[in-house]
Amino acid sequence: MQALITHRTLPTRIFNALSGKAIFSPGAKVHDNVPIPTINSQQLLVKVKTVALNPTDFKHMDALAPPGCILGCDFAGEVVKVGEGAAGKWKVGDRVASVAHGGMYPDEGAFAEYAKVNHDLAWPIPGDISDADATTYGVSAMTAMFALNARLGLPFPGSKENAKPAAGDESTIFIYAGATSAGLFHLQAAKAAGYTVVTTASPRSFELVKKFGADAVFDYRSSTVVEDILAKYPNLTKAVDCFSEGPSSSICAQVLKPKGGTVVLLLPNGESKVPGVQFEMIMLYTVLGRAFQMLAPLGPKFEASQSDREWAARYYSALPEVARLLKPTPTVSLEPGFKGVLDGLEKLRQRKVVGGKQVVQLQS
Ligand SMILES: NC(=O)c1ccc[n+]([C@@H]2O[C@H](COP(=O)([O-])OP(=O)(O)OC[C@H]3O[C@@H](n4cnc5c(N)ncnc54)[C@H](OP(=O)(O)O)[C@@H]3O)[C@@H](O)[C@H]2O)c1
Known part of the structure; x- marks a missing residue:
């Protein structure tokens, strides 16, 4: 072939x-x-x-x-x-x-x-x-569901878990770079889980991210982006950084500073310098259930994860239903x-x- x-x-x-x-x-x-x-x-x-x-x-x-x-x-x-x-x-x-x-x-x-x-x-x-x-519905959608469900505990769209009302402050989530392909699925999946969704994007993508579920969008290039978000959403505890380069992860950490919490990263982008805020990086390939090394023999090694593999099978069995809810x-x-x-x-x-x-x- x-x-x-x-x-x-x-x-x-x-x-x-x-x-x-x-x-x-x-x-x-x-x-x-x-x-x-x-x-x-x-x-x-x-x-x-x-x-x-x-x-x-x-x-x-x-x-x-x-x-x-x-x-x-x-x-x-x-x-x-x-x-x-x-x-x-x-x-x-x-x-x-x-x-x-x-x-x-x-x-x-x-x-x-x-x-x-x-x-x-x-x-x-x-x-x-x-x-x-x-x-x-491959890499981008699966990454979104993996970050939100497997790492941050949001329910699968359409699952019975959705019947539970999300409690208090935790019902708002911050998605950095909502206009990325991964971001567009994060916005939708978080919205379908009943969350208020706050995101960042370039002004050229404001309409797009709103169409995909963002309740509020801020320009990530603005020098006051952290203050602007905190003025309206001071209680955030969950974030996904769909860009994970340059200042993006530290902006996420600052946005979670008042309450602390977890930022899921999609690329390695340093350590959190904000007390009470932890970074957790995901690498989607772990859902395939095999150990691997990037840039072998020098790059990072990833162990085989049975639980990530089981999660992936669940994702694929739910996908015909999920694809009805997430465009x-x-x-x-x-x-x-x-x-x-x-x-x-x-x-x-x-x-x-x-x-x-x-x-x-x-x-x-
Ligand atoms: N760890 C994992 O398992 C995993 C999985 C999937 C993706 N990723 C990684 O996540 C990143 C995003 O992937 P993707 O396929 O979703 O991206 P993509 O669709 O290629 O992203 C394009 C978007 O990036 C935004 N963008 C460009 N420059 C930016 C900046 N400086 N800050 C913030 N946003 C910017 C633009 O939106 P605006 O119009 O808003 O500027 C553009 O629409 C990639 O680095 C990818 O390798 C990792």
Whole structure:
């Protein structure tokens, strides 16, 4: 099959990681003779039709991924083979979407003609949802639900837990960078859980974040952003930093200063310097239930987590219902094929993607 395969050497990757540059680009090439993945009894083989692009894809291409790995996380397509342990639930021809740990393995990744997936870490795409929209419920939506539900204890949208009224001050949450793809799902999921949602965005994205559930939005570039938020919301105890770069995490900590609490980060961005406020970083790949190391052999190691893996299976079983309550992020379709993927990753790297997700049709 064809697949987009990483090829950077370790010294180049270290240089890129330290400098934030991407020398010798592109760091991945389309290979024509990649073996079609073999599946075990619990897995599905999927003909990949549509993929969505995430910042993690270019970060893996530039620095994090060893050579010889298939890139890409979010995909939607058609089941072409079913492991015997999954036969009661899935059949050939089903439409399916899922998330792969792209840039980590030679036989698993979304930017390929075929991808394999564990049958309980995938969802059947409802007939009225397009493949493009289905891909947006991958990395971005799952990260939002993982941060809010598994780490901050908010209920799943639509679950019975929602019947409990959220108590007092804790019913307001702060989402930094609500206009990111992850942010748009955080806003919706927190709103669906009954929370008042306070966020930050550029003025260009104020309308967008309101449409996705923000009750109040503040400009993250304003020099008085912390004071402005505290003047109206002095009792915040929960936050998610959907940007997690530069001053964003410290702004979150300041906003939680009066009461203390937890800020979930999506990238490592220092320690909290505010007493009573702790940072907790998540890395979505832990939900896939395998140990891994980024930028091996030098980068951070993550242990396999059985509880995160169980959470992911719950997410996928709830997703047909959750997708009725949380709308997909806006999508922009790029040129079909691997060229569209590489062009889109370059736009993401240059931070030219605003207010939605780039999607690419790989096959019809
Ligand atoms: N740890 C994990 O498991 C995990 C999971 C998902 C994502 N992430 C990481 O989270 C980050 C966001 O990912 P994403 O795919 O959601 O992002 P994205 O959709 O690519 O984000 C684009 C948005 O970023 C906002 N933005 C640009 N510059 C900003 C700044 N200086 N401060 C605040 N917002 C800014 C823009 O909104 P405005 O119009 O408001 O400027 C823009 O719409 C990435 O670094 C990604 O790698 C981590």
